[in-house]
Amino acid sequence: MRPVEATTPAAASERARSGVLETRPLRVAVVGARRVRQGTGPFLARHARACGAEVRGVIGTSLASAEAARAELAPLGLSPRADTRLEGLLRNEPLDVLIVASPAGTHAPWLHAALRAGLHVLCEKPLLAGPGDSDAALRAGAREAAALAEAFAARSLALSETCQWTHTLPVFWLLHGSRDLDGVRRFEMVLQPVEPARRGWLESLPHPLSLLQAVAPGSARVEDPRHERSGGGEILSFTFAGGTRRIRASVEIRPRAETPRRAEYALDGRWLHRRVDPSGQAVTYETGPPVDRSWRTVDPMKIAVRAFLARVAALHCGEPALADAALVQRQELLAALLAACPVA
Structure with missing residues (x-):
């Protein structure tokens, strides 16, 4: 060191x-x-x-x-x-x-x-x-x-x-009509880094980790991490133990060199999908069915x-x-x- x-x-x-x-x-x-x-x-x-x-x-x-x-x-x-x-x-x-x-x-x-x-x-x-x-x-x-x-x-x-993804939580609350983070027990995220394996995970994992820290703040640890390959992607499953909370997490990466790249996450099955404006200046978030709502805002990196x-x-x-x-x-x-x- x-x-x-x-x-x-x-x-x-x-x-x-x-x-x-x-x-x-x-x-x-x-x-x-x-x-x-x-x-x-x-x-x-x-x-x-x-x-x-x-x-x-x-x-x-x-x-x-x-x-x-x-x-x-x-x-x-x-x-x-x-x-x-x-x-x-x-x-x-x-x-x-x-x-x-x-x-x-x-x-x-x-x-x-x-x-x-x-x-x-x-x-x-x-x-x-x-x-x-x-x-x-x-x-x-x-x-x-x-x-x-x-x-x-x-x-x-x-x-x-x-770590800009934490700044999307207000949009999640707006579109899904709930701020009950204390009740969250399941987290999922899908990302498309440029490279696979360790390089892809290195680029991707800070995003779900920062979101999980925002959902369950305080002292935390990860338990039972398991990696598997799935089709053209990879999945990492683990338990995020934050304080008295235990959230079962699943992160999937599907490497892709071209843009735009898929990026979305879900709390207890409620999804927030990202769509990047071609100009790169704005982002639209969508819930998908059955709620099917959307919200256009600035790039969370700017926030x-x-x-x-x-x-x-x-x-x-x-x-x-x-x-x-x-x-x-x-x-x-x-x-x-x-x-x-x-x-x-």
């Missing part, structure tokens, strides 16, 4: 302690801002700007890739500075937030660099786990995530994952970005920072479930 560096209080922490209120836009940089391997960087940059932030920089593995990312964002009206290192970018651009959208397994160096620099971080899921990690490495990564969460909180910095930026603003205004217990727990649950999934 990589040690978490001891640091002095960041400028953001000092502002929080002083109680100084700031009205200027938050300044953001994005790692992995290109649409490579189905990356979310361009969408996160666009959403950050739409939510009032200034996208000041993009960071790539090479200057050529960083410049390409900058060019791809130009049609959105963005002209960030391009660099290959956070330290280099900070010499020219003051920042508040780092959005980490690079591929899974590459996030750790950026998280540590952001912590040293005193930046808040919104990180693509999963936080630390990578496709080549052994079961032991996954467990070690979960412990490192816990240390990082505490270190960020100690500096009054926010650290979050882009997640807005919520994160609001959290950062609150910290800058002096709100106390607490380590995100759900984020830490999600890494532990992810490690336990991935251990039941085949590598290939």
